[in-house]
Amino acid sequence: MDLRTRLEPGHPACAGCGAAIAMKIASAVVPSNTRVVIPASCWSIILGKYPFSSLKLPVIHTPFALASAFATGMRAAKSVPVMVWAGDGATYDIGFGLLSAAAERNEDIVYVCYDNEAYMNTGGQKSSATPKAAKTPTTPQGKETEKKDIIAIMKAHKIPYIATASIAFPEDLQRKIKKAFSIKGFSFILIHSPCPTGWKMEPSLTVKASRMAVESGIFKLVEIKHGQERETYKPTCYVNPREYYKLQGRMPRDE
Amino acid sequence: MxxxxxxxxxxxxxxxxxxxxxxxxxxxxxxxxxxxxxxxxxxxxxxxxxxxxxxxxxxxxxxxxxxxxxxxxxxxxxxxxxxxxxxxxxxxxxxxxxxxxxxxxxxxxxxxxxxxxxxxxxxxxxxxxxxxxxxxxxxxxxxxxxxxxxxxxxxxxxxxxxxxxxxxxxxxxxxDLISQEAVDSFLPEFSPKLSLSDEPSTLxxxxxxxxxxxxxxxxxxxxxxxxxxxxxxxxxxxxxxKRKYDVCCGHMLEDAKTAFVSLGATVETALEAARRLRKKGEKVGVIGIKLFRPFPESDLKELSKGIEELLVIDKAVSMGKSGILFQEVKSTVDIPVRGFIGSMGGKDLTVERIERFFYEGKMWI
CATH class of the missing domain: 3.40.50.970 (Thiamin diphosphate (ThDP)-binding fold, Pyr/PP domains)
Incomplete structure:
Protein backbone atom coordinates (compact mmCIF):
# COMPACT_ATOMS: atom_id res chain seq x y z
CA MET A 1 0.00 0.00 0.00
CA ASP A 2 1.19 3.48 -0.87
CA LEU A 3 1.86 5.17 2.43
CA ARG A 4 2.73 8.63 1.14
CA THR A 5 0.08 10.87 2.53
CA ARG A 6 -1.07 14.28 1.46
CA LEU A 7 -3.28 14.82 4.48
CA GLU A 8 -1.42 16.87 7.07
CA PRO A 9 -1.87 16.36 10.83
CA GLY A 10 -3.72 19.00 12.81
CA HIS A 11 -6.81 19.17 10.61
CA PRO A 12 -10.05 19.98 12.44
CA ALA A 13 -12.05 16.81 11.70
CA CYS A 14 -13.84 15.14 14.59
CA ALA A 15 -12.05 12.27 16.31
CA GLY A 16 -12.47 9.09 14.30
CA CYS A 17 -13.76 10.92 11.22
CA GLY A 18 -14.30 8.46 8.36
CA ALA A 19 -14.19 11.25 5.78
CA ALA A 20 -10.67 12.22 6.88
CA ILE A 21 -9.53 8.59 6.72
CA ALA A 22 -11.05 8.28 3.26
CA MET A 23 -9.10 11.31 2.04
CA LYS A 24 -5.89 10.09 3.65
CA ILE A 25 -6.14 6.81 1.76
CA ALA A 26 -7.38 8.25 -1.55
CA SER A 27 -5.19 11.35 -1.80
CA ALA A 28 -2.01 9.27 -1.48
CA VAL A 29 -2.53 7.79 -4.95
CA VAL A 30 -3.94 10.65 -7.03
CA PRO A 31 -1.70 12.54 -9.50
CA SER A 32 0.12 15.39 -7.74
CA ASN A 33 -1.58 18.10 -9.83
CA THR A 34 -5.10 16.77 -9.22
CA ARG A 35 -7.60 19.57 -8.70
CA VAL A 36 -9.81 18.66 -5.76
CA VAL A 37 -13.25 20.22 -6.04
CA ILE A 38 -15.03 20.44 -2.70
CA PRO A 39 -18.67 21.54 -2.41
CA ALA A 40 -20.16 22.50 0.95
CA SER A 41 -19.53 19.52 3.22
CA CYS A 42 -17.56 18.38 6.25
CA TRP A 43 -14.53 18.67 4.01
CA SER A 44 -15.11 22.42 3.59
CA ILE A 45 -14.09 22.53 7.25
CA ILE A 46 -11.59 19.68 7.44
CA LEU A 47 -9.46 21.43 4.83
CA GLY A 48 -8.75 24.08 7.44
CA LYS A 49 -9.12 27.80 7.88
CA TYR A 50 -7.32 30.39 5.79
CA PRO A 51 -4.32 30.58 5.52
CA PHE A 52 -3.86 26.91 6.39
CA SER A 53 -4.65 23.82 4.38
CA SER A 54 -4.59 20.24 5.56
CA LEU A 55 -4.33 18.84 2.04
CA LYS A 56 -1.22 19.04 -0.14
CA LEU A 57 -3.10 19.32 -3.44
CA PRO A 58 -4.68 22.17 -5.43
CA VAL A 59 -8.17 22.63 -3.98
CA ILE A 60 -11.17 24.70 -4.98
CA HIS A 61 -14.26 25.24 -2.81
CA THR A 62 -17.63 25.53 -4.55
CA PRO A 63 -21.24 26.19 -3.59
CA PHE A 64 -23.17 23.12 -2.47
CA ALA A 65 -24.82 22.10 -5.75
CA LEU A 66 -22.10 23.16 -8.16
CA ALA A 67 -19.10 20.84 -7.77
CA SER A 68 -19.83 18.82 -10.93
CA ALA A 69 -20.18 22.01 -12.97
CA PHE A 70 -16.98 23.62 -11.66
CA ALA A 71 -15.12 20.37 -12.30
CA THR A 72 -16.49 20.22 -15.84
CA GLY A 73 -15.37 23.78 -16.57
CA MET A 74 -11.92 23.17 -15.11
CA ARG A 75 -11.39 20.01 -17.14
CA ALA A 76 -12.72 21.73 -20.27
CA ALA A 77 -10.24 24.56 -19.72
CA LYS A 78 -7.14 22.44 -19.13
CA SER A 79 -5.95 18.91 -19.55
CA VAL A 80 -5.47 18.29 -15.84
CA PRO A 81 -6.84 15.59 -13.52
CA VAL A 82 -9.96 16.79 -11.68
CA MET A 83 -11.56 15.04 -8.72
CA VAL A 84 -14.79 16.09 -7.06
CA TRP A 85 -14.74 15.23 -3.38
CA ALA A 86 -18.32 15.55 -2.14
CA GLY A 87 -20.41 14.32 0.73
CA ASP A 88 -23.67 12.46 0.40
CA GLY A 89 -25.73 15.65 0.77
CA ALA A 90 -24.10 17.22 -2.29
CA THR A 91 -24.23 13.93 -4.19
CA TYR A 92 -27.55 12.28 -3.40
CA ASP A 93 -29.50 15.51 -2.83
CA ILE A 94 -28.66 19.09 -3.71
CA GLY A 95 -26.06 18.48 -6.44
CA PHE A 96 -27.79 15.40 -7.82
CA GLY A 97 -29.08 17.04 -10.99
CA LEU A 98 -25.69 18.48 -11.90
CA LEU A 99 -23.96 15.18 -11.08
CA SER A 100 -26.37 13.35 -13.38
CA ALA A 101 -25.77 15.94 -16.09
CA ALA A 102 -21.98 15.68 -15.88
CA ALA A 103 -22.24 11.88 -15.97
CA GLU A 104 -24.56 12.02 -18.99
CA ARG A 105 -22.05 14.25 -20.76
CA ASN A 106 -19.37 11.71 -19.78
CA GLU A 107 -17.06 14.47 -18.55
CA ASP A 108 -13.50 13.29 -17.96
CA ILE A 109 -13.59 13.73 -14.20
CA VAL A 110 -13.43 11.51 -11.12
CA TYR A 111 -16.38 12.03 -8.80
CA VAL A 112 -15.90 10.70 -5.27
CA CYS A 113 -18.71 10.70 -2.76
CA TYR A 114 -17.66 10.06 0.81
CA ASP A 115 -20.89 8.81 2.26
CA ASN A 116 -21.42 9.43 5.97
CA GLU A 117 -25.15 9.04 5.51
CA ALA A 118 -26.43 12.44 6.65
CA TYR A 119 -25.73 16.19 6.72
CA MET A 120 -23.00 15.71 9.31
CA ASN A 121 -21.52 19.17 8.92
CA THR A 122 -24.75 20.82 10.04
CA GLY A 123 -25.44 18.38 12.86
CA GLY A 124 -26.46 15.10 11.27
CA GLN A 125 -29.79 15.87 9.59
CA LYS A 126 -31.28 13.25 7.27
CA SER A 127 -30.14 13.04 3.65
CA SER A 128 -31.43 10.61 1.07
CA ALA A 129 -28.33 8.53 1.87
CA THR A 130 -29.52 8.03 5.45
CA PRO A 131 -30.57 4.42 6.08
CA LYS A 132 -34.12 3.56 7.04
CA ALA A 133 -34.92 3.82 10.76
CA ALA A 134 -31.94 6.07 11.59
CA LYS A 135 -32.80 8.79 14.05
CA THR A 136 -31.53 12.20 13.04
CA PRO A 137 -32.42 15.74 14.19
CA THR A 138 -34.90 15.96 11.30
CA THR A 139 -36.18 12.39 11.62
CA PRO A 140 -36.54 12.13 15.41
CA GLN A 141 -38.82 9.09 15.10
CA GLY A 142 -36.44 7.39 12.70
CA LYS A 143 -36.26 7.75 8.92
CA GLU A 144 -39.27 6.20 7.24
CA THR A 145 -37.81 5.58 3.80
CA GLU A 146 -34.98 3.53 2.31
CA LYS A 147 -31.52 4.82 1.43
CA LYS A 148 -31.34 5.92 -2.21
CA ASP A 149 -29.50 3.44 -4.42
CA ILE A 150 -27.03 5.85 -5.98
CA ILE A 151 -24.97 3.09 -7.60
CA ALA A 152 -27.98 1.81 -9.54
CA ILE A 153 -28.68 5.36 -10.64
CA MET A 154 -25.11 5.99 -11.75
CA LYS A 155 -25.12 2.63 -13.54
CA ALA A 156 -28.11 3.82 -15.53
CA HIS A 157 -25.93 6.64 -16.87
CA LYS A 158 -23.74 4.05 -18.66
CA ILE A 159 -20.54 5.78 -17.56
CA PRO A 160 -17.24 3.91 -18.01
CA TYR A 161 -16.37 3.34 -14.37
CA ILE A 162 -18.28 3.01 -11.10
CA ALA A 163 -17.01 1.57 -7.84
CA THR A 164 -17.84 1.33 -4.18
CA ALA A 165 -15.10 1.38 -1.58
CA SER A 166 -14.64 1.28 2.15
CA ILE A 167 -12.14 2.89 4.48
CA ALA A 168 -11.73 -0.53 6.09
CA PHE A 169 -10.35 -1.88 2.79
CA PRO A 170 -7.67 0.68 1.90
CA GLU A 171 -5.84 -1.37 -0.77
CA ASP A 172 -9.11 -1.93 -2.60
CA LEU A 173 -9.96 1.77 -2.25
CA GLN A 174 -6.61 2.91 -3.61
CA ARG A 175 -6.77 0.50 -6.53
CA LYS A 176 -10.18 1.87 -7.48
CA ILE A 177 -9.04 5.50 -7.22
CA LYS A 178 -6.07 4.74 -9.47
CA LYS A 179 -8.33 2.91 -11.89
CA ALA A 180 -10.73 5.87 -12.02
CA PHE A 181 -7.90 8.25 -12.92
CA SER A 182 -6.65 5.90 -15.62
CA ILE A 183 -10.01 5.74 -17.39
CA LYS A 184 -11.12 8.43 -19.84
CA GLY A 185 -14.61 9.65 -19.12
CA PHE A 186 -16.73 9.93 -16.03
CA SER A 187 -15.87 7.82 -12.97
CA PHE A 188 -17.96 7.61 -9.86
CA ILE A 189 -16.67 6.18 -6.57
CA LEU A 190 -18.77 5.84 -3.45
CA ILE A 191 -16.74 5.53 -0.25
CA HIS A 192 -18.52 4.30 2.84
CA SER A 193 -17.27 6.70 5.53
CA PRO A 194 -18.77 6.23 8.98
CA CYS A 195 -19.22 9.33 11.14
CA PRO A 196 -18.90 8.56 14.87
CA THR A 197 -20.27 11.99 15.79
CA GLY A 198 -23.42 11.66 13.72
CA TRP A 199 -23.89 7.93 14.18
CA LYS A 200 -23.59 8.27 17.96
CA MET A 201 -20.73 5.82 18.08
CA GLU A 202 -17.37 5.56 19.82
CA PRO A 203 -14.68 7.32 17.68
CA SER A 204 -12.49 4.26 17.95
CA LEU A 205 -15.11 2.18 16.10
CA THR A 206 -15.05 3.94 12.72
CA VAL A 207 -12.99 1.37 10.85
CA LYS A 208 -14.66 -1.50 12.65
CA ALA A 209 -18.10 -0.19 11.68
CA SER A 210 -16.98 0.23 8.09
CA ARG A 211 -15.62 -3.32 8.02
CA MET A 212 -18.82 -4.71 9.57
CA ALA A 213 -20.92 -2.89 6.94
CA VAL A 214 -18.98 -4.79 4.28
CA GLU A 215 -18.79 -8.11 6.07
CA SER A 216 -22.52 -8.08 6.82
CA GLY A 217 -23.33 -7.49 3.18
CA ILE A 218 -24.98 -4.13 3.84
CA PHE A 219 -22.31 -2.30 1.85
CA LYS A 220 -21.00 -4.33 -1.07
CA LEU A 221 -17.59 -3.69 -2.58
CA VAL A 222 -18.11 -3.67 -6.31
CA GLU A 223 -16.65 -2.31 -9.50
CA ILE A 224 -18.60 -1.68 -12.70
CA LYS A 225 -16.39 -1.26 -15.76
CA HIS A 226 -18.31 -0.38 -18.91
CA GLY A 227 -21.41 -2.01 -17.43
CA GLN A 228 -19.63 -5.19 -16.31
CA GLU A 229 -20.14 -5.58 -12.58
CA ARG A 230 -18.02 -7.66 -10.25
CA GLU A 231 -17.61 -7.96 -6.52
CA THR A 232 -14.07 -6.96 -5.56
CA TYR A 233 -14.36 -8.50 -2.11
CA LYS A 234 -16.50 -11.36 -0.93
CA PRO A 235 -17.35 -11.19 2.77
CA THR A 236 -15.37 -13.94 4.44
CA CYS A 237 -17.08 -14.06 7.78
CA TYR A 238 -20.73 -13.64 8.36
CA VAL A 239 -21.64 -10.58 10.43
CA ASN A 240 -25.23 -10.09 11.41
CA PRO A 241 -26.43 -6.66 10.23
CA ARG A 242 -27.85 -6.22 13.72
CA GLU A 243 -24.34 -6.27 15.15
CA TYR A 244 -23.36 -3.46 12.75
CA TYR A 245 -26.40 -1.38 13.65
CA LYS A 246 -25.89 -2.09 17.35
CA LEU A 247 -22.68 -0.02 17.26
CA GLN A 248 -24.69 3.02 16.22
CA GLY A 249 -26.68 5.06 18.72
CA ARG A 250 -28.75 6.49 15.86
CA MET A 251 -30.34 3.11 15.06
CA PRO A 252 -33.29 1.72 17.07
CA ARG A 253 -32.43 -0.73 19.83
CA ASP A 254 -33.61 -4.30 19.50
CA GLU A 255 -36.32 -5.13 22.00
CA MET B 1 -18.50 45.62 -42.16
CA ASP B 176 -21.05 47.87 -37.75
CA LEU B 177 -19.36 44.57 -37.02
CA ILE B 178 -15.92 44.63 -35.47
CA SER B 179 -13.09 42.86 -37.24
CA GLN B 180 -11.04 40.13 -35.62
CA GLU B 181 -7.96 42.34 -35.98
CA ALA B 182 -9.66 45.17 -34.11
CA VAL B 183 -10.66 42.89 -31.24
CA ASP B 184 -7.19 41.30 -31.14
CA SER B 185 -5.54 44.72 -30.90
CA PHE B 186 -7.99 45.88 -28.21
CA LEU B 187 -8.33 42.78 -26.05
CA PRO B 188 -5.13 41.19 -24.74
CA GLU B 189 -4.80 37.49 -23.96
CA PHE B 190 -6.36 36.61 -20.63
CA SER B 191 -3.59 36.38 -18.03
CA PRO B 192 -5.24 36.12 -14.63
CA LYS B 193 -3.56 37.33 -11.46
CA LEU B 194 -5.11 34.39 -9.68
CA SER B 195 -5.91 30.91 -10.93
CA LEU B 196 -5.49 27.27 -10.02
CA SER B 197 -2.08 25.75 -10.59
CA ASP B 198 -0.39 22.40 -10.23
CA GLU B 199 0.97 23.37 -6.80
CA PRO B 200 -0.91 22.76 -3.54
CA SER B 201 -3.07 25.79 -2.88
CA THR B 202 -6.67 26.49 -1.95
CA LEU B 203 -9.15 28.79 -3.60
CA LYS B 242 -14.51 55.49 -33.70
CA ARG B 243 -17.59 54.69 -31.64
CA LYS B 244 -17.85 56.77 -28.50
CA TYR B 245 -19.33 55.53 -25.23
CA ASP B 246 -19.26 56.58 -21.62
CA VAL B 247 -20.49 55.21 -18.31
CA CYS B 248 -23.48 57.50 -18.66
CA CYS B 249 -24.39 59.81 -21.49
CA GLY B 250 -26.34 63.08 -21.63
CA HIS B 251 -28.49 64.18 -24.55
CA MET B 252 -30.09 67.61 -25.11
CA LEU B 253 -29.04 68.73 -21.65
CA GLU B 254 -27.62 72.20 -22.47
CA ASP B 255 -30.80 74.12 -21.62
CA ALA B 256 -32.76 71.29 -20.04
CA LYS B 257 -34.85 71.88 -16.92
CA THR B 258 -35.94 68.27 -16.76
CA ALA B 259 -34.25 65.06 -17.84
CA PHE B 260 -35.41 61.51 -18.25
CA VAL B 261 -33.04 58.94 -16.78
CA SER B 262 -33.07 55.35 -17.91
CA LEU B 263 -31.23 52.19 -18.93
CA GLY B 264 -31.07 50.13 -22.09
CA ALA B 265 -33.52 50.45 -24.98
CA THR B 266 -35.70 52.77 -22.90
CA VAL B 267 -33.09 55.48 -23.41
CA GLU B 268 -33.92 55.59 -27.11
CA THR B 269 -37.67 55.80 -26.46
CA ALA B 270 -37.03 58.56 -23.91
CA LEU B 271 -35.01 60.44 -26.54
CA GLU B 272 -37.97 60.38 -28.92
CA ALA B 273 -40.29 61.54 -26.12
CA ALA B 274 -37.88 64.37 -25.29
CA ARG B 275 -37.80 65.49 -28.93
CA ARG B 276 -41.59 65.61 -29.07
CA LEU B 277 -41.83 67.44 -25.77
CA ARG B 278 -39.30 69.96 -27.02
CA LYS B 279 -41.58 70.64 -29.99
CA LYS B 280 -44.23 71.54 -27.42
CA GLY B 281 -41.79 73.96 -25.81
CA GLU B 282 -40.67 71.81 -22.89
CA LYS B 283 -36.96 71.91 -22.09
CA VAL B 284 -36.30 68.20 -21.70
CA GLY B 285 -33.14 66.15 -21.98
CA VAL B 286 -32.16 62.52 -21.44
CA ILE B 287 -29.51 60.79 -19.36
CA GLY B 288 -28.76 57.25 -20.43
CA ILE B 289 -26.97 55.10 -17.89
CA LYS B 290 -24.76 52.50 -19.56
CA LEU B 291 -22.93 51.22 -16.50
CA PHE B 292 -25.24 50.38 -13.62
CA ARG B 293 -22.58 48.71 -11.46
CA PRO B 294 -20.28 50.27 -10.50
CA PHE B 295 -22.79 53.10 -10.43
CA PRO B 296 -21.53 56.30 -12.15
CA GLU B 297 -22.37 58.61 -9.25
CA SER B 298 -20.11 61.56 -10.02
CA ASP B 299 -20.94 61.44 -13.75
CA LEU B 300 -24.65 61.47 -13.01
CA LYS B 301 -24.22 64.37 -10.58
CA GLU B 302 -22.19 66.26 -13.15
CA LEU B 303 -24.72 65.67 -15.93
CA SER B 304 -27.61 66.80 -13.70
CA LYS B 305 -26.05 70.17 -12.90
CA GLY B 306 -28.53 72.92 -13.74
CA ILE B 307 -31.39 70.47 -14.09
CA GLU B 308 -34.35 71.03 -11.78
CA GLU B 309 -35.90 67.59 -11.79
CA LEU B 310 -35.03 64.06 -12.91
CA LEU B 311 -37.69 61.70 -14.24
CA VAL B 312 -36.60 58.08 -13.90
CA ILE B 313 -38.14 55.43 -16.13
CA ASP B 314 -37.82 51.95 -14.63
CA LYS B 315 -38.45 48.45 -15.87
CA ALA B 316 -37.87 46.85 -12.48
CA VAL B 317 -39.45 47.48 -9.12
CA SER B 318 -38.61 46.82 -5.50
CA MET B 319 -42.04 45.98 -4.10
CA GLY B 320 -42.90 48.04 -1.06
CA LYS B 321 -40.48 50.78 -2.08
CA SER B 322 -40.07 52.07 -5.66
CA GLY B 323 -38.45 51.47 -9.01
CA ILE B 324 -34.93 50.09 -8.65
CA LEU B 325 -33.18 52.61 -10.90
CA PHE B 326 -35.22 55.33 -9.18
CA GLN B 327 -33.60 54.42 -5.84
CA GLU B 328 -30.15 54.61 -7.37
CA VAL B 329 -30.75 58.02 -8.90
CA LYS B 330 -32.58 59.38 -5.86
CA SER B 331 -29.71 58.44 -3.57
CA THR B 332 -27.17 60.08 -5.91
CA VAL B 333 -28.53 63.55 -6.68
CA ASP B 334 -29.84 66.38 -4.50
CA ILE B 335 -32.60 67.57 -6.82
CA PRO B 336 -36.20 66.27 -6.90
CA VAL B 337 -36.63 62.89 -8.59
CA ARG B 338 -39.84 61.25 -9.76
CA GLY B 339 -40.15 57.64 -10.80
CA PHE B 340 -42.24 55.81 -13.40
CA ILE B 341 -42.56 52.06 -13.80
CA GLY B 342 -42.42 52.31 -17.57
CA SER B 343 -42.92 48.65 -18.28
CA MET B 344 -43.23 45.27 -16.66
CA GLY B 345 -43.44 42.08 -18.70
CA GLY B 346 -43.27 43.83 -22.03
CA LYS B 347 -46.10 46.35 -21.55
CA ASP B 348 -45.57 48.73 -24.41
CA LEU B 349 -43.48 51.66 -23.27
CA THR B 350 -44.78 54.18 -25.77
CA VAL B 351 -43.64 57.74 -26.28
CA GLU B 352 -47.20 58.76 -25.34
CA ARG B 353 -46.93 57.05 -21.94
CA ILE B 354 -43.60 58.76 -21.31
CA GLU B 355 -45.20 62.11 -22.19
CA ARG B 356 -48.03 61.36 -19.76
CA PHE B 357 -45.44 60.59 -17.10
CA PHE B 358 -43.82 63.95 -17.84
CA TYR B 359 -47.07 65.81 -17.25
CA GLU B 360 -48.73 63.63 -14.58
CA GLY B 361 -45.70 62.31 -12.72
CA LYS B 362 -47.43 59.11 -11.68
CA MET B 363 -45.55 55.91 -10.87
CA TRP B 364 -47.95 53.51 -12.61
CA ILE B 365 -49.53 54.65 -15.89
Missing part, protein backbone atom coordinates in the same frame (compact mmCIF):
# COMPACT_ATOMS: atom_id res chain seq x y z
CA UNK B 2 -22.10 46.71 -41.73
CA UNK B 3 -24.81 44.05 -41.56
CA UNK B 4 -28.40 43.88 -40.43
CA UNK B 5 -28.41 41.60 -37.39
CA UNK B 6 -30.41 41.09 -34.23
CA UNK B 7 -29.00 41.93 -30.80
CA UNK B 8 -28.50 38.24 -30.10
CA UNK B 9 -26.54 37.65 -33.30
CA UNK B 10 -24.52 40.82 -32.70
CA UNK B 11 -23.69 39.47 -29.24
CA UNK B 12 -22.77 36.01 -30.52
CA UNK B 13 -20.47 37.46 -33.19
CA UNK B 14 -18.73 39.63 -30.60
CA UNK B 15 -18.36 36.72 -28.19
CA UNK B 16 -16.80 34.62 -30.96
CA UNK B 17 -14.26 37.36 -31.71
CA UNK B 18 -13.19 37.35 -28.04
CA UNK B 19 -12.17 33.67 -28.49
CA UNK B 20 -13.55 32.06 -25.35
CA UNK B 21 -12.14 28.56 -24.82
CA UNK B 22 -15.18 27.25 -22.96
CA UNK B 23 -18.83 28.02 -23.69
CA UNK B 24 -21.68 26.64 -21.62
CA UNK B 25 -25.18 26.89 -22.94
CA UNK B 26 -28.71 26.32 -21.76
CA UNK B 27 -31.67 27.56 -23.76
CA UNK B 28 -33.93 30.26 -22.39
CA UNK B 29 -35.97 32.84 -24.23
CA UNK B 30 -35.01 35.47 -25.34
CA UNK B 31 -31.25 34.79 -25.32
CA UNK B 32 -31.35 31.35 -26.97
CA UNK B 33 -30.22 32.55 -30.37
CA UNK B 34 -26.89 33.65 -28.85
CA UNK B 35 -25.99 30.13 -27.76
CA UNK B 36 -27.37 28.62 -30.97
CA UNK B 37 -25.15 30.87 -33.06
CA UNK B 38 -22.15 29.99 -30.89
CA UNK B 39 -22.91 26.28 -31.35
CA UNK B 40 -22.83 26.92 -35.08
CA UNK B 41 -19.48 28.76 -34.91
CA UNK B 42 -17.91 25.95 -32.89
CA UNK B 43 -19.32 23.18 -35.06
CA UNK B 44 -18.22 24.78 -38.33
CA UNK B 45 -14.74 25.51 -36.98
CA UNK B 46 -15.00 29.31 -36.87
CA UNK B 47 -14.40 29.19 -33.14
CA UNK B 48 -12.06 26.79 -31.36
CA UNK B 49 -13.80 26.20 -28.03
CA UNK B 50 -15.32 23.43 -25.98
CA UNK B 51 -19.07 23.96 -26.30
CA UNK B 52 -21.00 22.36 -23.45
CA UNK B 53 -24.73 21.99 -23.76
CA UNK B 54 -25.90 21.77 -20.15
CA UNK B 55 -28.84 20.57 -18.07
CA UNK B 56 -29.54 23.91 -16.38
CA UNK B 57 -28.29 27.42 -15.83
CA UNK B 58 -26.73 26.17 -12.59
CA UNK B 59 -24.41 23.96 -14.59
CA UNK B 60 -23.82 26.71 -17.15
CA UNK B 61 -22.66 29.25 -14.62
CA UNK B 62 -20.65 26.69 -12.63
CA UNK B 63 -18.86 25.55 -15.78
CA UNK B 64 -17.77 29.03 -16.83
CA UNK B 65 -16.66 29.69 -13.25
CA UNK B 66 -14.57 26.52 -13.22
CA UNK B 67 -13.00 27.37 -16.57
CA UNK B 68 -12.12 30.92 -15.51
CA UNK B 69 -10.70 29.59 -12.23
CA UNK B 70 -8.29 27.59 -14.42
CA UNK B 71 -7.29 30.84 -16.12
CA UNK B 72 -9.21 30.42 -19.36
CA UNK B 73 -11.70 32.83 -20.97
CA UNK B 74 -15.27 31.53 -20.99
CA UNK B 75 -18.72 32.70 -22.05
CA UNK B 76 -22.37 32.01 -21.35
CA UNK B 77 -25.67 33.79 -21.82
CA UNK B 78 -28.98 33.66 -20.02
CA UNK B 79 -32.19 35.51 -19.18
CA UNK B 80 -35.01 35.79 -16.70
CA UNK B 81 -35.57 32.65 -14.62
CA UNK B 82 -32.22 31.36 -15.79
CA UNK B 83 -30.44 34.36 -14.35
CA UNK B 84 -32.18 34.23 -10.99
CA UNK B 85 -31.57 30.46 -10.88
CA UNK B 86 -27.85 31.33 -11.02
CA UNK B 87 -28.10 33.77 -8.14
CA UNK B 88 -26.02 31.87 -5.57
CA UNK B 89 -23.22 31.28 -8.08
CA UNK B 90 -23.24 34.96 -9.09
CA UNK B 91 -22.33 35.90 -5.52
CA UNK B 92 -19.69 33.16 -5.42
CA UNK B 93 -18.07 34.25 -8.69
CA UNK B 94 -17.87 37.91 -7.68
CA UNK B 95 -16.56 36.99 -4.23
CA UNK B 96 -14.03 34.68 -5.89
CA UNK B 97 -12.92 37.51 -8.24
CA UNK B 98 -13.49 35.44 -11.38
CA UNK B 99 -13.81 37.72 -14.43
CA UNK B 100 -16.69 35.85 -16.05
CA UNK B 101 -18.54 37.70 -18.82
CA UNK B 102 -22.15 36.79 -19.46
CA UNK B 103 -24.78 38.20 -21.79
CA UNK B 104 -28.29 38.70 -20.40
CA UNK B 105 -31.36 39.33 -22.54
CA UNK B 106 -33.59 40.82 -19.88
CA UNK B 107 -37.08 39.46 -19.34
CA UNK B 108 -39.80 39.49 -16.69
CA UNK B 109 -40.16 36.91 -13.94
CA UNK B 110 -43.10 34.71 -12.95
CA UNK B 111 -45.54 34.19 -11.52
CA UNK B 112 -47.47 34.54 -13.71
CA UNK B 113 -45.46 33.23 -16.65
CA UNK B 114 -44.19 36.04 -18.79
CA UNK B 115 -41.90 35.96 -21.80
CA UNK B 116 -41.54 39.61 -22.62
CA UNK B 117 -39.11 42.27 -21.52
CA UNK B 118 -38.50 44.06 -18.30
CA UNK B 119 -35.38 44.28 -16.12
CA UNK B 120 -36.57 42.58 -12.96
CA UNK B 121 -34.23 39.66 -13.66
CA UNK B 122 -31.05 41.72 -14.09
CA UNK B 123 -31.69 44.43 -11.53
CA UNK B 124 -32.54 41.92 -8.82
CA UNK B 125 -28.92 40.72 -9.23
CA UNK B 126 -27.73 44.22 -8.35
CA UNK B 127 -26.13 43.19 -5.07
CA UNK B 128 -24.28 40.09 -6.28
CA UNK B 129 -21.07 42.04 -6.87
CA UNK B 130 -21.15 41.77 -10.68
CA UNK B 131 -20.50 44.76 -12.88
CA UNK B 132 -23.56 45.48 -15.01
CA UNK B 133 -23.59 47.12 -18.40
CA UNK B 134 -26.79 47.91 -20.34
CA UNK B 135 -26.87 48.17 -24.12
CA UNK B 136 -29.38 50.51 -25.74
CA UNK B 137 -29.27 48.89 -29.18
CA UNK B 138 -27.73 45.98 -31.09
CA UNK B 139 -24.57 47.97 -31.86
CA UNK B 140 -23.90 48.44 -28.17
CA UNK B 141 -24.75 44.81 -27.43
CA UNK B 142 -22.05 43.94 -29.98
CA UNK B 143 -19.43 46.43 -28.81
CA UNK B 144 -19.92 45.91 -25.09
CA UNK B 145 -18.82 42.24 -25.08
CA UNK B 146 -15.10 42.86 -25.84
CA UNK B 147 -15.13 45.96 -23.63
CA UNK B 148 -16.62 43.90 -20.80
CA UNK B 149 -13.91 41.25 -21.14
CA UNK B 150 -11.23 43.91 -21.16
CA UNK B 151 -12.42 45.56 -17.96
CA UNK B 152 -13.48 42.39 -16.15
CA UNK B 153 -10.10 40.75 -16.73
CA UNK B 154 -8.22 43.85 -15.67
CA UNK B 155 -10.10 44.34 -12.39
CA UNK B 156 -10.96 40.66 -11.76
CA UNK B 157 -14.66 41.33 -11.33
CA UNK B 158 -17.35 39.53 -13.39
CA UNK B 159 -19.58 41.49 -15.73
CA UNK B 160 -23.02 40.94 -17.20
CA UNK B 161 -23.82 42.67 -20.46
CA UNK B 162 -27.57 43.23 -20.51
CA UNK B 163 -29.86 43.98 -23.42
CA UNK B 164 -33.63 44.41 -23.38
CA UNK B 165 -35.17 41.06 -24.32
CA UNK B 166 -36.94 41.14 -27.71
CA UNK B 167 -36.62 44.92 -28.06
CA UNK B 168 -32.90 44.51 -28.69
CA UNK B 169 -32.38 40.74 -28.70
CA UNK B 170 -34.87 40.09 -31.50
CA UNK B 171 -34.83 43.37 -33.42
CA UNK B 172 -32.65 43.35 -36.52
CA UNK B 173 -30.86 46.61 -37.14
CA UNK B 174 -27.76 47.77 -38.97
CA UNK B 175 -24.64 47.02 -36.92
CA UNK B 204 -11.57 30.35 -1.13
CA UNK B 205 -10.96 28.61 2.21
CA UNK B 206 -12.89 29.85 5.22
CA UNK B 207 -11.24 33.00 6.61
CA UNK B 208 -11.53 34.63 10.01
CA UNK B 209 -14.38 37.18 10.08
CA UNK B 210 -11.89 40.07 10.16
CA UNK B 211 -10.24 38.74 7.00
CA UNK B 212 -13.62 38.19 5.35
CA UNK B 213 -14.50 41.80 6.14
CA UNK B 214 -11.30 42.98 4.45
CA UNK B 215 -11.97 40.80 1.41
CA UNK B 216 -15.37 42.45 1.03
CA UNK B 217 -13.89 45.90 1.55
CA UNK B 218 -11.34 45.17 -1.20
CA UNK B 219 -14.05 44.11 -3.63
CA UNK B 220 -16.11 47.20 -2.77
CA UNK B 221 -13.19 49.54 -3.42
CA UNK B 222 -12.02 47.73 -6.55
CA UNK B 223 -15.59 47.83 -7.83
CA UNK B 224 -15.83 51.58 -7.34
CA UNK B 225 -12.41 52.16 -8.88
CA UNK B 226 -13.36 50.02 -11.87
CA UNK B 227 -15.38 53.00 -13.06
CA UNK B 228 -12.14 54.63 -14.22
CA UNK B 229 -11.07 51.44 -15.98
CA UNK B 230 -14.40 51.52 -17.83
CA UNK B 231 -13.79 55.10 -18.91
CA UNK B 232 -10.31 54.18 -20.10
CA UNK B 233 -11.63 51.12 -21.97
CA UNK B 234 -14.35 53.20 -23.66
CA UNK B 235 -11.70 55.68 -24.83
CA UNK B 236 -9.55 52.86 -26.19
CA UNK B 237 -12.59 51.41 -27.92
CA UNK B 238 -13.19 54.76 -29.54
CA UNK B 239 -9.65 54.85 -30.87
CA UNK B 240 -10.16 51.40 -32.43
CA UNK B 241 -13.72 51.74 -33.75
Missing amino acids: RRIVTGTEATAIAAKLCKPKVISAYPITPQTYIIEKLAEYVSNGELNARYISTDSELSSIGIVAGAVAEGVRAFTATASHGLVFMHEALHWIAGGRLPVVMAVATRGLGAPWILMCDMQDALSQRDTGWMMLFASNAQEAHDFIPIAYKVAEEVHIPCMVCMDGFLISHTAEPV WPIPEPDTYYLIKKDLFEDHKNALYIWKKAFREWQSVT
